[in-house]
Amino acid sequence: MLYTQIGEASLQDLTKNFYQEVSKNPELRSLYPEDLDAAERRIYLFLVQVLGGPSTYSEERGHPRLRMRHMQWKIDSKMRSHWMNAMLHALDKVPLEQEVREELMQYFTQVANAMINHD
């Protein structure tokens, strides 16, 4: 299970690094709320749940419905690339087994593509 292979500490590092990248990228940053710590907690709990850990995310937020939740932002392929680059940089800084890293990259790529809602 990816959740146990990665562990909570590395997932926390990943989401922390990700939001550091978001804060450095004005186009991406403009979409996010003022309070990045709260956003960091949401994606952290989501990843814990989706990778096989406790379902605290859904207890707090309900069904993820990610595509629907992302409709409020204009996400074209350029914005998707900003997001993916931020996540890949974040991932680079976390020591992980190559196999685990590749699975995460595949997962993020697939979901990020599915979030595109604009030409």
Ligand code: HEM
């Ligand atoms: C493709 C480009 C993407 C953009 C531009 C984008 C943008 C955003 C923004 C602006 C938020 C609001 C932050 C907050 O208040 O929580 C958000 C929330 C979120 N995003 Fe994304 N996102 C993208 C892709 C993804 C992907 C690939 C995933 C998962 C693998 C994801 C998972 C989430 C989750 C779990 C939340 C919190 C939802 C909630 O509980 O309200 N996003 N995203």
